Each structure stands twice: as C-alpha cells, then as structure tokens.
Amino acid sequence: MSIECKGVSKAYKHKQLFHNFSGTFSPGVCNCIVGENGVGKTTLLKIMSGILKPDTGTVTLSGMCTYAGSSPYMLRGTVMDNIMYPLTLKRQQGRRERHAVLEMIEQLGLEALKHQEAKTLSAGEKQKVALGRALVWDPEILLLDEPTANIDPSMIENIEGYLKDYLKIKNRTLVVVSHDYEQVHRLSGVLWEIKHHNFDVIIEKRENNRGLLECR
Amino acid sequence: MDYILEGFREAFWLLFSGDKEIFGIIVLSLFVSITATTLAVLIGVPLGFYTGIKQFPLKKLYGSVLYTAMGIPPVVIGLVVAILLSRRGPLGQYELLFTPQAMIIAQFCLVLPIVTGILFGTAKDKGREVLELAFTLGANRRESLKLLIKELNTTVLLAIMTAFGRAISEVGAVMLVGGNIRGSTRMMTTYIALNNSMGAYERSIAMAIVLLLISLIINAITQHMTGGKAYVD
Numbered sequence: 383m384s385i386e387c388k389g390v391s392k393a394y395k396h397k398q399l400f401h402n403f404s405g406t407f408s409p410g411v412c413n414c415i416v417g418e419n420g421v422g423k424t425t426l427l428k429i430m431s432g433i434l435k436p437d438t439g440t441v442t443l444s445g446m447c448t449y450a451g452s453s454p455y456m457l458r459g460t461v462m463d464n465i466m467y468p469l470t471l472k473r474q475q476g477r478r479e480r481h482a483v484l485e486m487i488e489q490l491g492l493e494a495l496k497h498q499e500a501k502t503l504s505a506g507e508k509q510k511v512a513l514g515r516a517l518v519w520d521p522e523i524l525l526l527d528e529p530t531a532n533i534d535p536s537m538i539e540n541i542e543g544y545l546k547d548y549l550k551i552k553n554r555t556l557v558v559v560s561h562d563y564e565q566v567h568r569l570s571g572v573l574w575e576i577k578h579h580n581f582d583v584i585i586e587k588r589e590n591n592r593g594l595l596e597c598r
Numbered sequence: 599m600d601y602i603l604e605g606f607r608e609a610f611w612l613l614f615s616g617d618k619e620i621f622g623i624i625v626l627s628l629f630v631s632i633t634a635t636t637l638a639v640l641i642g643v644p645l646g647f648y649t650g651i652k653q654f655p656l657k658k659l660y661g662s663v664l665y666t667a668m669g670i671p672p673v674v675i676g677l678v679v680a681i682l683l684s685r686r687g688p689l690g691q692y693e694l695l696f697t698p699q700a701m702i703i704a705q706f707c708l709v710l711p712i713v714t715g716i717l718f719g720t721a722k723d724k725g726r727e728v729l730e731l732a733f734t735l736g737a738n739r740r741e742s743l744k745l746l747i748k749e750l751n752t753t754v755l756l757a758i759m760t761a762f763g764r765a766i767s768e769v770g771a772v773m774l775v776g777g778n779i780r781g782s783t784r785m786m787t788t789y790i791a792l793n794n795s796m797g798a799y800e801r802s803i804a805m806a807i808v809l810l811l812i813s814l815i816i817n818a819i820t821q822h823m824t825g826g827k828a829y830v831d
Contacts, residue, residue, distance in 0.1 A: 448736070454731075455728065457745070468736060472736070519735070
C-alpha cells in the first residue's frame with residue numbers, strides 16, 4: 383500500500399521542476415508535501431495519481447489510489463449523488479453503503495446540504511464533498527491537495543480526526559499537499575519539502591517536522 | 599396596413615385549408631434539415647469530444663479554423679458545394695445538383711462545424727476535468743465516457759438545437775444548390791424569399807408562421823429535456 387517514486391523528473395515548457403526524485407511514501411503515516419507556490423507540489427501529486435506522466439522515471443502504486451484536488455469538479459446532481467458516485471461505479475448501492483454515505487455526510491457537516499445541487503455549493507463545501515467522494519470507496523492510497531484550504535476551522539478538526547483514523551485504523555497511505563505547517567504537525571507525519579537549491583529543485587524528506595515548525 | 603392584416607388572414611386560411619404545395623414544402627424542409635443535422639451530429643459530436651480532450655500539435659490553430667468555420671456565410675458554402683456538384687465539377691458524375699441530396703450536403707457542411715465547435719469548446723474546458731475525476735475514482739474507459747456524455751449532455755442538446763435551427767432557417771446555400779424548383783427542391787426559406795419578391799405576402803407570412811412555430815416547438819422540447827435549466831452549466 384505504498385507509493386514508490388524512482389528517478390521522477392518533470393519540466394514544463396519554460397520551467398524545470400523536480401529532477402530525478404526517488405522516495406517511498408509509506409502507509410500508516412501522513413506524508414505531507416510542503417513548499418513554496420509553483421514549486422511542483424500539485425504536479426508531484428498528480429504524477430503519483432497517474433493523471434500526469436513524468437518526463438522520466440516511474441511511479442509504482444501498490445493499491446487502489448484516489449486524488450482530490452484543491453478546486454474539485456462537482457458532478458451534476460446532489461451532494462448525495464456526488465458522494466455515491468464511486469460506489470455506483472462499483473455497483474455498491476445497497477442499504478449498508480447508503481448508510482455509510484449518510485454517516486460520512488454527517489461527519490463532514492453536510493447533512494443540511496445533502497439534497498442540494500453540488501454545483502451550487504461554496505468552495506469549502508465542494509472540498510468537503512470531494513473529500514467524502516474520495517474516502518467513501520475506501521481506497522488504499524489517498525492523495526489530497528490542500529484538503530482543508532477553504533474549510534472553516536471548526537470542521538478542520540473533524541476532518542483531521544477522520545484522516546488520522548483512516549491512517550491508524552486502516553493503515554492506508556496518505557499524501558497531503560499543505561501550506562499549513564501546524565496541520566502537518568497535528569497530523570504528525572513525514573515531511574517532504576520541495577525547495578529550490580542551487581538553481582535546481584530538490585525534495586527533502588524529514589521524519590520529524592518539529593524542528594521545521596520551530597524555525598518558522 | 600390593410601395588406602399586412604389581409605396577409606395574416608390569408609396565411610391562416612392557407613394553413614388550415616391544407617394547401618398541398620405548402621405542406622409538401624414543409625415536409626421537404628424538415629426532411630432535409632433533420633437529415634443534415636443528424637449526419638452532422640453523428641460525426642460532429644464524437645469529433646468535437648475527441649479533439650477537445652486530446653492534446654495534439656496545432657490544436658490552437660485547429661480551434662481557430664473550427665471557430666471560423668462556424669461563421670461561414672451559407673451562400674459561400676452553397677457556392678462551393680454547387681461548384682463541386684456541377685456537371686464539370688469533381689462530383690459532377692453523380693448528378694446531384696438541384697436535388698434534395700445536394701441541399702442535405704450543403705446544410706451538412708454548414709452545421710458540421712457548429713456541432714463540432716460547440717462540443718470542442720466545452721470538451722476542451724470541462725472534458726479533461728471530468729475524465730480526470732472519473733479516472734481518480736476508479737472508473738474504467740467505458741464508465742469514463744459514460745460520465746463524460748452525462749456531464750455534457752446539455753451541451754450536446756444545445757449543439758443539436760443550434761445546428762437544426764441554423765439548417766432550417768438558412769436560405770443562401772439551399773437556393774444555390776437546390777435551385778428552388780417547385781415540387782422538387784423548394785424549401786420554406788426559398789419559398790418565403792420567392793413569394794416576397796413577387797409580392798405574395800400572404801404565402802410568405804403563412805410560411806413564416808410555420809417557421810416560427812417550429813422554432814417554438816424546438817425551444818419547448820429543449821426546455822423540457824433540460825428541466826428549464828441553462829443549456830451549459
């Protein structure tokens with residue numbers, strides 16, 4: 383249930399991003415990717431998910447993987463329809479699954495909106511729906527791009543709790559792109575910092591992010 | 599003012615008395631435009647989807663050409679098709695000029711860029727997002743395509759209705775390739791143009807009422823099918 387990157391490089395037309403990156407994202411801990419804007423965090427996440435192809439190198443996923451972006455696309459239909467969609471694909475629409483969806487909707491604070499058209503929701507509400515949609519089919523690998531960026535502080539705690547359970551109880555692999563170092567600390571994970579170094583972009587792994595918190 | 603009112607009175611009488619010529623023209627116009635639109639939809643919808651989603655060299659240029667083609671004057675298309683189908687033209691051997699088939703070809707050429715262009719624009723903007731979402735939620739190729747069609751079905755409907763509206767209402771192309779021959783290639787629009795030039799306003803008004811009714815019916819169907827929502831989200 384891990385992600386293994388071997389010699390992964392990516393460049394856009396006028397911009398070189400990370401070069402020859404290798405690393406293993408292990409299950410059971412929160413793998414947090416941090417870095418300045420435009421350094422390639424989302425690109426790395428999309429490469430891991432298979433949406434983007436790396437210029438060189440390989441990414442090996444051992445398990446079913448899902449990705450939720452920072453400005454997620456809402457399907458036509460209600461909040462319920464959106465969260466049910468992955469289960470519809472797997473033909474799991476029984477009473478038990480519906481109950482699980484309703485439970486998730488409640489945990490995400492979306493019960494009042496469950497019959498509302500998903501396209502009419504606010505950015506934060508859409509993010510919650512995307513999170514529910516990603517978690518509902520219980521993938522082994524979860525890739526989240528700034529999952530709580532637009533969400534109100536009172537709800538962030540709930541979501542972090544849900545993610546911790548996802549990690550600890552189910553021992554899944556979680557990779558989160560975040561700007562919030564406090565959140566990285568709360569999720570007590572492994573930190574992957576993408577930064578510029580000698581006109582190059584490097585990715586550094588830190589097992590203990592406390593030092594990083596203190597110096598910022 | 600009187601002749602206008604007289605025109606309307608005569609027009610209603612013509613329509614309700616079941617004038618054979620008028621009904622023949624209506625049937626032919628609907629047949630030509632529906633056939634041309636259907637063919638354009640069968641080719642244009644998948645082509646628009648595919649080219650909108652796919653990344654390929656010169657895609658921007660392709661888009662520019664396509665959007666330009668959406669606005670080509672019908673008379674230019676009529677001229678090109680007439681040259682191609684004329685006796686000395688490359689397709690002259692098939693003797694299609696001044697037949698309903700020629701009008702179908704001309705209308706098809708007119709509406710194909712419209713259908714393709716509308717689908718191309720939407721698929722370019724939204725198609726990738728939908729397919730990426732389907733992919734990340736574990737959908738296979740068939741399920742992804744199904745989701746894409748479901749998400750963009752109002753755009754497909756918009757493309758069909760726009761294409762049919764354009765086909766049924768154009769006059770230049772069918773006039774050039776059809777020749778406005780009575781009982782053979784006379785369409786609603788060419789009939790209006792002809793009677794207007796002859797001063798037979800009641801016949802022009804009668805046909806204009808039918809065209810307006812068709813327009814209203816198309817809109818009503820579209821509204822019903824989209825549940826009164828906007829065509830494109």
